[in-house]
Amino acid sequence: xxxxxxxxxxxxxxxxxxxxxxxxxxxxxxxxxxxxxxxxxxxxxxxxxxxxxxxxxxxxxxxxxxxxxxxxxxxxxxxxxxxxxxxxxxxxxxxxxxxxxxxxxxxxxxxxxxxxxxxxxxxxxxxxxxxxxxxxxxxxxxxxxxxxxxxxxxxxxxxxxxxxxxxxxxxxxxxxxxxxxxxxxxxxxxxxxxxxxxxxxxxxxxxxxxxxxxxxxxxxxxxxxxxxxxxxxxxxxxxxxxxxxxxxxxxxxxxxxxxxxxxxxxxxxxxxxxxxxxxxxxxxxxxxxxxxxxxxxxxxxxxxxxxxxxxxxxxxxxxxxxxxxxxxxxxxxxxxxxxxxxxxxxxxxxxxxxxxxxxxxxxxxxxxxxxxxxxxxxxxxxxxxxxxxxxxxxxxxxxxxxxxxxxxxxxxxxxxxxxxxxxxxxxxxxxxxxxxxxxxxxxxxxxxxxxxxxxxxxxxxxxxxxxxxxxxxxxxxxxxxxxxxxxxxxxxxxxxxxxxxxxxxxxxxxxxxxxxxxxxxxxxxxxxxxxxxxxxxxxxxxxxx
Amino acid sequence: xxxxxxxxxxxxxxxxxxxxxxxxxxxxxxxxxxxxxxxxxxxxxxxxxxxxxxxxxxxxxxxxxxxxxxxxxxxxxxxxxxxxxxxxxxxxxxxxxxxxxxxxxxxxxxxxxxxxxxxxxxxxxxxxxxxxxxxxxxxxxxxxxxxxxxxxxxxxxxxxxxxxxxxxxxxxxxxxxxxxxxxxxxxxxxxxxxxxxxxxxxxxxxxxxxxxxxxxxxxxxxxxxxxxxxxxxxxxxxxxxxxxxxxxxxxxxxxxxxxxxxxxxxxxxxxxxxxxxxxxxxxxxxxxxxxxxxxxxxxxxxxxxxxxxxxxxxxxxxxxxxxxxxxxxxxxxxxxxxxxxxxxxxxxxxxxxxxxxxxxxxxxxxxxxxxxxxxxxxxxxxxxxxxxxxxxxxxxxxxxxxxxxxxxxxxxxxxxxxxxxxxxxxxxxxx
Numbered sequence: 001x002x003x004x005x006x007x008x009x010x011x012x013x014x015x016x017x018x019x020x021x022x023x024x025x026x027x028x029x030x031x032x033x034x035x036x037x038x039x040x041x042x043x044x045x046x047x048x049x050x051x052x053x054x055x056x057x058x059x060x061x062x063x064x065x066x067x068x069x070x071x072x073x074x075x076x077x078x079x080x081x082x083x084x085x086x087x088x089x090x091x092x093x094x095x096x097x098x099x100x101x102x103x104x105x106x107x108x109x110x111x112x113x114x115x116x117x118x119x120x121x122x123x124x125x126x127x128x129x130x131x132x133x134x135x136x137x138x139x140x141x142x143x144x145x146x147x148x149x150x151x152x153x154x155x156x157x158x159x160x161x162x163x164x165x166x167x168x169x170x171x172x173x174x175x176x177x178x179x180x181x182x183x184x185x186x187x188x189x190x191x192x193x194x195x196x197x198x199x200x201x202x203x204x205x206x207x208x209x210x211x212x213x214x215x216x217x218x219x220x221x222x223x224x225x226x227x228x229x230x231x232x233x234x235x236x237x238x239x240x241x242x243x244x245x246x247x248x249x250x251x252x253x254x255x256x257x258x259x260x261x262x263x264x265x266x267x268x269x270x271x272x273x274x275x276x277x278x279x280x281x282x283x284x285x286x287x288x289x290x291x292x293x294x295x296x297x298x299x300x301x302x303x304x305x306x307x308x309x310x311x312x313x314x315x316x317x318x319x320x321x322x323x324x325x326x327x328x329x330x331x332x333x334x335x336x337x338x339x340x341x342x343x344x345x346x347x348x349x350x351x352x353x354x355x356x357x358x359x360x361x362x363x364x365x366x367x368x369x370x371x372x373x374x375x376x377x378x379x380x381x382x383x384x385x386x387x388x389x390x391x392x393x394x395x396x397x398x399x400x401x402x403x404x405x406x407x408x409x410x411x412x413x414x415x416x417x418x419x420x421x422x423x424x425x426x427x428x429x430x431x432x433x434x435x436x437x438x439x440x441x442x443x444x445x446x447x448x449x450x451x452x453x454x455x456x457x458x459x460x461x462x463x464x465x466x467x468x469x470x471x472x473x474x475x476x477x478x479x480x481x482x483x484x485x486x487x488x489x490x491x492x493x494x495x496x497x498x499x500x501x502x503x504x505x506x507x508x509x510x511x512x513x514x515x516x517x518x519x520x521x522x523x524x525x526x527x528x529x530x531x532x533x534x535x536x537x538x539x540x541x542x543x544x545x
Numbered sequence: 546x547x548x549x550x551x552x553x554x555x556x557x558x559x560x561x562x563x564x565x566x567x568x569x570x571x572x573x574x575x576x577x578x579x580x581x582x583x584x585x586x587x588x589x590x591x592x593x594x595x596x597x598x599x600x601x602x603x604x605x606x607x608x609x610x611x612x613x614x615x616x617x618x619x620x621x622x623x624x625x626x627x628x629x630x631x632x633x634x635x636x637x638x639x640x641x642x643x644x645x646x647x648x649x650x651x652x653x654x655x656x657x658x659x660x661x662x663x664x665x666x667x668x669x670x671x672x673x674x675x676x677x678x679x680x681x682x683x684x685x686x687x688x689x690x691x692x693x694x695x696x697x698x699x700x701x702x703x704x705x706x707x708x709x710x711x712x713x714x715x716x717x718x719x720x721x722x723x724x725x726x727x728x729x730x731x732x733x734x735x736x737x738x739x740x741x742x743x744x745x746x747x748x749x750x751x752x753x754x755x756x757x758x759x760x761x762x763x764x765x766x767x768x769x770x771x772x773x774x775x776x777x778x779x780x781x782x783x784x785x786x787x788x789x790x791x792x793x794x795x796x797x798x799x800x801x802x803x804x805x806x807x808x809x810x811x812x813x814x815x816x817x818x819x820x821x822x823x824x825x826x827x828x829x830x831x832x833x834x835x836x837x838x839x840x841x842x843x844x845x846x847x848x849x850x851x852x853x854x855x856x857x858x859x860x861x862x863x864x865x866x867x868x869x870x871x872x873x874x875x876x877x878x879x880x881x882x883x884x885x886x887x888x889x890x891x892x893x894x895x896x897x898x899x900x901x902x903x904x905x906x907x908x909x910x911x912x913x914x915x916x917x918x919x920x921x922x923x924x925x926x927x928x929x930x931x932x933x934x935x936x937x938x939x940x941x942x943x944x945x946x947x948x949x950x951x952x953x954x955x956x957x958x959x960x961x962x963x964x965x966x967x968x969x970x971x972x973x974x975x976x
Contacts, residue, residue, distance in 0.1 A: 041734060043931055058928070085925035123898070124902070149888070171884070172883065173887065173893050173897030175886075
């Protein structure tokens, strides 16, 4: 392996490592715009020029491969001066409209200019005018004046989404990013171009002008939009409710995970966050003779426990692959092991959808593999024995977790079957036909308001984190289950999800060997029989150049 | 002095197949097959000291020896006939008058590099030369000099003629390859070099029209003879395109290393109206200008480099004493601002900025710091980019205000100079 010296520090790196990456390993930050580890090398921004001994010209660190014995300097006067002037060039025709630019606060031009800027404009000419606020697709807005033509977005659509909607038109200082005639930037991954745009040229139409980015807080978690389990950040604000009508979640951003989603996430996941702040059930509800009451939690839990006990085992529980492993584990302990309920079935609330070989999976549930580990096979509601038994009057009560059985399965005459049961309970986060119908409604937290683990389609168990407090009086399902167990007189000694997880690891063979720590940091297990993930790999992407 | 290529430059005449054959045409190509193996042929060209005459001056034989054989991929030959360097028009003469000379050279180069498919990327504006070349290619196919079994030697070679669309940057060899592949003409990052990863990711030889056109003579009379024509390490002759304020502008075929003074005064017959010389661009617009006291220089790659300019494409642009140097530089920089591909920040922004500063000065609104700024921009624009376009802009940009400092200062202070060309015509300024 070549040994290279950067600013006096030596490091050994694998052959083929770019100088910019070797520097990163030494905590030496070489500034850059066009370079992106997930894309091919364009080498056009010239920000990462460094001095390499024995080479007269400055070299770009993003393209230069580390060679044995190479001595690199990233901070010489020549380098710093050049960097300063590259920035001068980049900002020459930039409109400096930071006060109205959404990127302000997370803009690489601002960041690097603070560090390397010239601070004294020498431009006495008129700036070149280009189009502003051009919608290039349903999710992305282009400001050509702010663009530094780094071509990251073009390379993304060529190499990652493989849809090639974008290109650079015109020449020289008149160059502009543009969609090809008759096209729009409307692919399942469009939103990523906003993430990788280092400046304010591409902004997110969903996020624009919602809030200044410095008011945002961010927490790491997972996406629950499909069986991939992309690692994401939820960016939210709770201090300034006047920004965005009290909506807490402002946007989702992908978070790098080499094994799961690399740097990317899909638009379906990215924009699928609205339900956290809309149409939520915030208090327990009970319907008696057409009237809706708002009972206290202990009252409704007592009521439900009473009904479950009276029904003996003649209940049907509809679980969902949207639940965490811990919740499925608790449900199993309570309904299967203790109550021996007649039916504990797993029904998907979402029909299978679009799938590709990039990230998106047809299974729109985050935890179908986890549910399999508990022995659940997703059942088709049409033929489910539980529904037949309801229809036959052999079931006294139903407990539905999360899903809207009536809406998603409206083509079936489920309602008729369910009308035959004498009571029903719905545990979920958002209003739906099912929640409007159920006699007892227990408000649940959404997944970003709780923590737990999901097992993705490859069998990788990953932890998701609580980002926000549950809205209103809602509670995470695992808490509801523990409290329900208590009301039922079932003794479960758990207070935290970690305790449930540890117990689950002991009892469920699939999870053997996992620790909460491990699944939180890197995710654990990957079923050996599963095929390797088909997301594009870096080397392949680079090879496209 | 003996003429090689330029003996065919007869006004209004194109040498067709029959006339070319009658003059010994295609015998050299046949000789290449009969007298050499590919390796030996490369050695012969190396020995001739033939330099790349597109502008970079890289030894042609050496370039060929970098081509990896047996990679499992085809090797391509690409002829750069984009001839976009302002002040250069020699390839046009070859294509117009004796296209078979190029085709014969291509056959020789193809055999030396084991190429079976060759492309000619011809400048879009060269409508006439394109027509002439295409006709010549057809004639060569008809004669069996191209196709499946050329000269009956069992060797296949096809030639595809492709027209460019008018971008200077597509004359940069990797920009050319991108364009030929159907993409936007953005020069590629190097390494890998085209010799290894070129057209369609295959090893590729790229040569200029003129370079290939000399191969016939090297084969006919031997490498030693050719190498002795020029100066040391600068073998042979080359075609100088002489334009500007001379009495007899045109293409002159002269040995490398000939003094610039001889070209201007002996061959081009001196300055028009016997005025005084003011400045000369020695090697195409991208070369630094020379002043009258520098014209003793020998016109080869090494001697001109020593003078901090370059032999480039041998486009000699002569300016007499009436020239407004600000106008000359403005026109020059307008070209680079217009032709920068826009990929690299320093070139994209720098060329356009420089042009706008010069435009302002020309309108009489110059500022005292302008010259300093121009030179400063120049030093951060050159040497920091993917291709050499920015260097090509930086070289003249530095030389004009440095060599004509007083004139530029005078312009800034007074808004104009005494040249009949100044003040600058409004149409130049509005572009």
